[in-house]
Amino acid sequence: MKFKCIKTALLSAMLLTSLTVYAEGSKSGIESQYFDNSTKPTDDFYQHTNGVWLKNNSIPDDKSIWGTFTILREQSISQIHDIVNSVLSKSFSQGTDEQKVADLYSSFMNENEINKLGYQPIQAEIAKVNSLETKKDIASLVANFSKIGVTTPFDIGVTQDMKNSTKIIVELYQSGLGLPDRDYYLKDDKKFKEIRQSYLNYIEKTLRLVGDTDAKNSAKNVLRLETQLAQAQWTNVQNRDTPKTYNIYKTKDLATLSSQIDWKQYLDVEGLTGKIDTIQVAQPSFVKALDPIVRNNSLAVWQSYFKFHLVNNFSPLLSQEFVDNQFNFYSTQLREIKQQKPRWKRGVDVVQESLGESLGKIYVEKNFSPEQKQRMEDLVHNLLKAYEQSINKLDWMSTETKIKAKEKLSKISVKIGYPNKWRDYSGLNIVSGDLVGNVIRSREFEHQYALSKLGKPVDRDEWGMLPQTVNAYYNATLNEIVFPAAILQPPFFDMEADDAVNYGAIGAIIGHEISHGFDDQGSQFDAMGNMKNWWTPEDQKKFKEKTKALIAQYNNYEVLPGYHVNGELTLGENIADNSGLSIAYKAYELSLNGKPSPVIDHLTGEQRFYIGWAQAWREKIRDGQQLEYLKSDPHSPNKVRGNVTLLNQTPFYDAFGVKKGDQMYLAPEKRVSIW
Structure with missing residues (x-):
């Protein structure tokens, strides 16, 4: 998706906005009650800042993660639930957003009726699978299923052209797996073997629930087919090589990649015939590999595969036996979650998936003030100014590349809180009591x-x-940074707190998103959002040397026994963390206008800044969820973010007196500073 921006003024004309007026008589924003004073901040800063909280808090039974982000998400979903309840208490005309919210939520909450129906609501879709006559018909089924959210071997997305950001194109990309990542199929260590066996059992039970009398054999075939798809897919690290994912083909030439797929039929059913004549193919080698995969698996195997994924994708909307079956595998066995979320929370999730902006409009009216928006704008302006000054002072970048970098920085668009215009849902028909039909239509x-x-x-x-x-988020093809209203709350953003903690938390997040425009991927896009090289060869060489050092640094961290951070997979986020925190600190310094930082709660502003950073990443996570993230998430684990980022921040050493011999000490020549 692509989005709207509020243009910032040119940096050359932008005045630095001071926020120090808020410091007078304000609280520190530091949650010192969670400090673990048995751990020195110079040895483990994350533990020192959050240790008491980590000790006294457990992950709720219906969660795989508990921390700052999940706590705020719980608050957000409760606020949305209140909005839904207020809609339910009144009557609205047919076709209004309120009617749609009420009927969709009520259809999900009617558990008794859903349990009576079993899998009847998806029988028409199962019939489409059963009616396949030849493998040539697979193309039509894939197109139909992709429209309704069913996992298929390949899918399409509508996006901006990475080399012409004024144009909208279609991308064809790889898909088709039921496990979180290709490694779950291909790695032979004990943990992944156990997961595969559990997944095999889950596939078997799922197919048995919809009447497959040979479910055991069918499940083996489905897993074998998915393993073949996994083998054909690129790794997550390979997918980060953005130029290699940009491959433009004429639609009439797709058959040269894979002749086993009836591409004309696929494009017809997708509704693309006559609308496009070229398409971006993310992984041409994967599409080529579809030929032997389609050819070497019988029609019956493909039918089992599609039937399984149909049921799997719709299980949360079916009777309790389907809900429990899916929860048992994906939540309990895979992510170690012990208990299902209350039904009302799952119902709110369904409504948000279909009618999210209609709820968002009411949410911001109730929970986001003009004062919050203005103060965030001030923070963003200060971060952009600090970034400009930092670029000017870089000792490794030429003047020529600096000019291009500052041009890109000056054109970053900023969105804060909520969109300037809201989605129109008038074309969506929501019918009382028709849960699956409503979701399909949505x-x-x-x-x-x-x-x-x-x-x-x-x-x-x-x-x-x-x-x-x-x-x-940061969007490279629009060169924009976006901050939804719900994140602009403590501990990230506290209207009553002194500036230091806000700069360390939300300021660093702002800096993080700005820095994505200059990380290893974002730096390949110019000021207008086009994938275009704006670097001199020498500067690009120096940049890659720095990123190589950062990869090696993060690779050292073992998060679970035998499983390390993947420095290549997490490179972009690690660059953004390190650069964002560095720029946020400089912005905080600038906001002081040459005055010393105020001491509050016996802490200097510099100390509160870094504590604000560490407490923002407070989190507990179950091992199963952590393993999934290590394989598929481009972010480093929160404790690594909270600690390792600080090792590269020289002002942190000054603020807390970190010296050689301390566990938080990294020799100056090993510290990585990029932006």
Whole structure:
């Protein structure tokens, strides 16, 4: 998806906005009650800052993670639930957003009726699988299933052209797996073998629940087929090589990649015929590998595969035996979650998937003030100014490349809180009591919404996250940073707190998102969002040397026995963490206007800044979930982010007197500083 931006003023004309007025009489924003004073900050800063919280808090039974982000997400979902309840208490005309919210939520909460239906709501889709006559018909089924959210071997997305950011194109990408990552199929260590056996049992039970009398053999075939798909896919690290994923083919030439897929039929059913004549193929080698995979698996095997994924994708919306079966594997066995979320939370999730912005509009009216928006704008402006000054002072970059970097920085667009215009859901039909039908129509509605962008100008007003989402992002093809309202709360952003902790928390997150424009991937895009080299060869060489050192640094950290951080997979996020925190510190210094930082709660501003950073990453996580993240998540684990980032920040050493011999000490020549 592509989104709208609020243009910032040119940096050359932008005045630095001071926030120090908020420091007078304000609280520190530091949660010192969670300090573990038995651990020195110079030995384990994350543990020192969060140790008491980590000791006294356990992960709720219905969660795999518990920490700052999940706590705020729980708060957000409760607030959305209140909004849904307020809608339920009134009557609304047919076709209004409120009617749709009420009927969709009520259809999910009608558990008795859902249990009576069993898998009847998806029998029409199962019939499509059973009616396949030849493998040539697979193309049509894949297209139909991709519209309604069923996992298929390949899928499409509508996106901006990475080499012409004013144009919308279609991307064909690899898919098709039921486990979180290809490594789950291909690694032979004990843990992954156990997971594969559990997954095999889950596939068997799922197929048996919909009447497969030979489910045991069918399950073996499905797992073997998925393993073949996994073998054909690139690794997550390979996928980070952005230029290699940009491969433009004429649609009429797709058959040269894979003749076993009826591409004409596929494009017809997807609704793309006549709308496109070229397509971006993310992994051409994967598409080529589909030929032997399709050829070497019988039609019956493919039918078992599609039937399993259909049931798997819709299980949360079916009767309790399907819900429990899926929960037992994906939540309990894979992620060690002990208990299902309350039904009302799952119901809110369903409504947000289908009608998220209609709820978001009410959410921001109730929970996001103009004062919060203004103060965030001030923070962003200060971070951009600090970034400009930092670029000017870089000792490893030439003047020529600095000019291009500052041009890109000056054109970064900023979105804070919520979109300037809201989605129109008038074309979506929600029917009382028809849960699965409602979800199918919602997903088809989203599919058509995406296709409607083709041939039109890029919509710069669009957001890629809901306002009630606790997160933030950078979009390279729009060169924009986006901060939804829900993340702009303590401990990330505290309106009543002194500046230092806000700069250390939300300021570093702002810096993090800005830095994505200059990480190993974002740096390949110019100021207009086009994939274009703006570096001199020598500067690019120096940049890669620095990123290579950062990869090696993070590779050293063993998070679970035998499993380390993957420094290549997490490189972009690690660059953003290190650069974002560094820039946030410089912005905090600038906000002081040459005055010493105020001492609050016996802590200097510099100390509060770094504590603000560490307490923002407070988290406990189950081993199963951590393993999944190590294999598939481009972010380093939170404790690694909270500690390792600090090792590269020389002002941190000054703030806490870190010296040689301390566990938080890294020799100056080994510290990595990029931006």
